[in-house]
Amino acid sequence: MKMIHDGNFSGWMRVTLLFGGIAILVGGLAxxxxxxxxxxxxxxxxxxxxxxxxxxxxxxxxxVKPFDSSYKKARKIYEDS
Structure with a gap:
């Protein structure tokens, strides 16, 4: 089970964050x-x-891949040689 898949949270992690957050929010208010x-x-x-x-x-x-490291490749392209 990987938490990050293809530069983003995996599907089960997104659902867990969503429903876990709802449970904690409602539980805190109740x-x-x-x-x-x-x-x-x-x-x-x-x-x-x-x-x-x-x-x-x-x-x-x-x-969109918020947890991807592709910015490192772009940074190398623009470096002065």
Missing amino acids: CEEVPSLVRIVAFCGGFTMIALGGFCSRAHALN
């Missing part, structure tokens, strides 16, 4: 017994996971 700081951290962490999963899904749909 628990009234825990201190408010824990609820705020859970909300922010869940929101961040949802955003990361959504951005990676959009990058996959547009065939």
